[in-house]
Amino acid sequence: MDIGGSKDTSERKFLLAEDLEVKEPFHLFDKWFKIVNNDPRTDKANAMCLSTVSKDGDPSARFVLMKGYSKEGFVFFTHYTSRKGQQMEESPKVALTFYWEYYSRSVRVEGTAEKLPFSAADSYFSTRPYESQIGSSASDQREDFLVKPSSIEFWQGQTDRLHDRIRFRKPKANEPDGYLTHQAEDGWIYERLSP
Numbered sequence: 459m460d461i462g463g464s465k466d467t468s469e470r471k472f473l474l475a476e477d478l479e480v481k482e483p484f485h486l487f488d489k490w491f492k493i494v495n496n497d498p499r500t501d502k503a504n505a506m507c508l509s510t511v512s513k514d515g516d517p518s519a520r521f522v523l524m525k526g527y528s529k530e531g532f533v534f535f536t537h538y539t540s541r542k543g544q545q546m547e548e549s550p551k552v553a554l555t556f557y558w559e560y561y562s563r564s565v566r567v568e569g570t571a572e573k574l575p576f577s578a579a580d581s582y583f584s585t586r587p588y589e590s591q592i593g594s595s596a597s598d599q600r601e602d603f604l605v606k607p608s609s610i611e612f613w614q615g616q617t618d619r620l621h622d623r624i625r626f627r628k629p630k631a632n633e634p635d636g637y638l639t640h641q642a643e644d645g646w647i648y649e650r651l652s653p
């Protein structure tokens with residue numbers, strides 16, 4: 459798989475499912491994120507669009523900054539009294555979308571948001587610079603949320619418009635079939651999607 463940073467994507471190889479060397483989505487995310495995050499040509503690599511729905515099914519989306527990720531999922535913080543905070547209480551199914559223009563890459567996450575225990579949020583705030591802590595008193599009602607993914611899709615743009623898409627998700631009955639869906643690691647399967 460190509461990990462280069464050339465603007466000219468014509469030399470990039472397709473990210474074919476058969477050639478996919480990383481068969482665990484967080485491992486692949488880590489690989490991609492470290493590349494874009496260490497490249498000054500990508501500003502705010504951790505910015506992600508968070509999509510939520512109200513209890514009536516009305517969607518809304520806005521950017522938040524990812525604070526961290528692990529095999530558990532993706533963490534961000536926000537005020538739980540905010541619109542998104544309310545919506546995640548009402549309907550915890552959410553989507554996250556990253557876009558890294560320079561690399562012509564995007565990652566789409568679908569999953570369930572849950573509030574992290576206060577202690578987890580607390581340890582984050584104690585590591586923040588002094589200035590950042592000023593706005594983070596206990597009365598500030600900020601909470602950390604963890605998005606636990608049920609699917610993670612990796613999109614690699616190509617100059618010939620045959621964009622490459624690999625989606626990791628949890629298997630349904632009789633999956634993987636070894637044809638359209640393939641075994642990945644840690645209980646994931648993956649499939650190649652048509653552009």
Ligand SMILES: Cc1cc2nc3c(=O)[nH]c(=O)nc-3n(C[C@H](O)[C@H](O)[C@H](O)COP(=O)(O)O)c2cc1C
Nearest residue numbers: 502505520521522523534535536537540541542543
């Ligand atoms: C690049 C960027 C990063 C942002 N990061 C956060 C964040 O980490 N947490 C947050 O609550 N709002 C963040 N915001 C503001 C949100 O996009 C949004 O305006 C705000 O949280 C209110 O959203 P809501 O009314 O849907 O709850 C960010 C905005 C931008 C443009």
